[in-house]
Amino acid sequence: MSKFKKKKSGELPAISTASLPDIVFMLLFFFMVATVMRQNTLMVQNTLPFADQVEKLDKKDLIMYIYAGKPSQRYQAKYGTEARIQLNDKFASVEEVQKFIYSERESKREELVPYLTTALKVDEETNMGLVSDIKQELRKAEALKINYTTVVGDAMRNVE
Amino acid sequence: MAKRSAPEVNAGSMADIAFLLLIFFLVTTTIETDSGISRKLPPWQPEDVEPPVIKQRNIFTVQVNSNNELLVEDEEMELSELREAAVEFLDNGAGTGDEACSFCQGPKDPNSSVNPQKAIISLQNNRGTEYGTYIAVQNELVAAYNQLRDREAQRMYGMSFTQMEKNFNDPQYTGDKDALKEKIDVIQDMIPQKLSEAEPKS
Numbered sequence: 603m604s605k606f607k608k609k610k611s612g613e614l615p616a617i618s619t620a621s622l623p624d625i626v627f628m629l630l631f632f633f634m635v636a637t638v639m640r641q642n643t644l645m646v647q648n649t650l651p652f653a654d655q656v657e658k659l660d661k662k663d664l665i666m667y668i669y670a671g672k673p674s675q676r677y678q679a680k681y682g683t684e685a686r687i688q689l690n691d692k693f694a695s696v697e698e699v700q701k702f703i704y705s706e707r708e709s710k711r712e713e714l715v716p717y718l719t720t721a722l723k724v725d726e727e728t729n730m731g732l733v734s735d736i737k738q739e740l741r742k743a744e745a746l747k748i749n750y751t752t753v754v755g756d757a758m759r760n761v762e
Numbered sequence: 763m764a765k766r767s768a769p770e771v772n773a774g775s776m777a778d779i780a781f782l783l784l785i786f787f788l789v790t791t792t793i794e795t796d797s798g799i800s801r802k803l804p805p806w807q808p809e810d811v812e813p814p815v816i817k818q819r820n821i822f823t824v825q826v827n828s829n830n831e832l833l834v835e836d837e838e839m840e841l842s843e844l845r846e847a848a849v850e851f852l853d854n855g856a857g858t859g860d861e862a863c864s865f866c867q868g869p870k871d872p873n874s875s876v877n878p879q880k881a882i883i884s885l886q887n888n889r890g891t892e893y894g895t896y897i898a899v900q901n902e903l904v905a906a907y908n909q910l911r912d913r914e915a916q917r918m919y920g921m922s923f924t925q926m927e928k929n930f931n932d933p934q935y936t937g938d939k940d941a942l943k944e945k946i947d948v949i950q951d952m953i954p955q956k957l958s959e960a961e962p963k964s
């Protein structure tokens with residue numbers, strides 16, 4: 603009869619930790635879903651300039667990104683050190699900007715097209731010639747809403 | 763031989779593994795929102811269209827050359843003085859009659875702008891200008907507009923313009939958004955942001 607020995611009732615039962623993995627997994631999934639991975643691998647140097655009169659860009663799905671700057675270290679052997687435009691993971695010429703805008707528009711729902719904004723992520727050492735060329739192409743493609751993406755900070759730091 | 767039952771896998775370390783993953787994602791997550799200076803480009807126009815004639819006194823020309831130096835109204839200037847100069851130009855209010863400016867506090871210089879609705883800031887850059895400098899100049903000019911708007915909003919509604927815009931864009935703001943929008947429109951109408959970005963001269 604020793605098999606059915608009664609436990610001593612004085613001991614506190616241990617708290618079951620069996621559900622701990624479940625809780626942690628729940629948190630894990632939340633963060634996995636909330637994480638926005640970088641859509642594009644940057645192939646250009648991209649130190650954004652500072653500005654303090656900024657507006658926030660919400661609604662990430664309504665933004666088209668155009669990167670510009672000198673090619674990163676490991677691409678410099680192939681592409682040189684001249685500042686270039688990057689669209690969707692590859693280097694592009696100025697003429698391809700229009701095509702890019704049209705294809706981006708195509709992929710969005712029709713009623714959202716007027717709200718599309720182009721975010722220019724340009725390295726602070728780039729010459730304005732390239733930026734102006736991009737702006738001219740955007741005007742031709744009628745993508746008139748633009749945003750010069752900056753880091754929040756004192757603008758005087760740009761000229762030092 | 764007695765049938766051996768499969769040993770139970772110890773799941774005690776499961777929590778540790780999950781924690782490890784959790785911490786990895788916690789560290790790598792950047793819930794970032796981009797911010798920047800928003801501008802609207804002018805629509806594309808054929809080359810042969812004549813630009814409208816604007817009086818010279820209503821244009822505030824800012825030129826940035828390839829050495830990142832500023833030339834404001836044909837005079838050299840430091841970037842740190844630009845904001846003040848732009849405010850003075852916009853706030854001049856030398857207009858009379860129909861063009862009079864009811865709220866301007868400027869010196870009413872007859873060679874400067876008549877009122878903020880007419881005043882245009884023209885920003886010209888060289889192809890060799892550095893982007894960082896260009897953004898700094900843009901930032902100062904936008905700041906000049908914001909400074910004036912803040913002053914007027916404070917005077918008329920007792921709240922700064924930037925605060926009003928912030929409240930308007932805040933989804934948790936409980937006040938009357940329509941009334942707020944109306945106020946914002948009034949201020950924007952009084953001091954419109956007329957900032958022209960000309961094509962660069964090589």
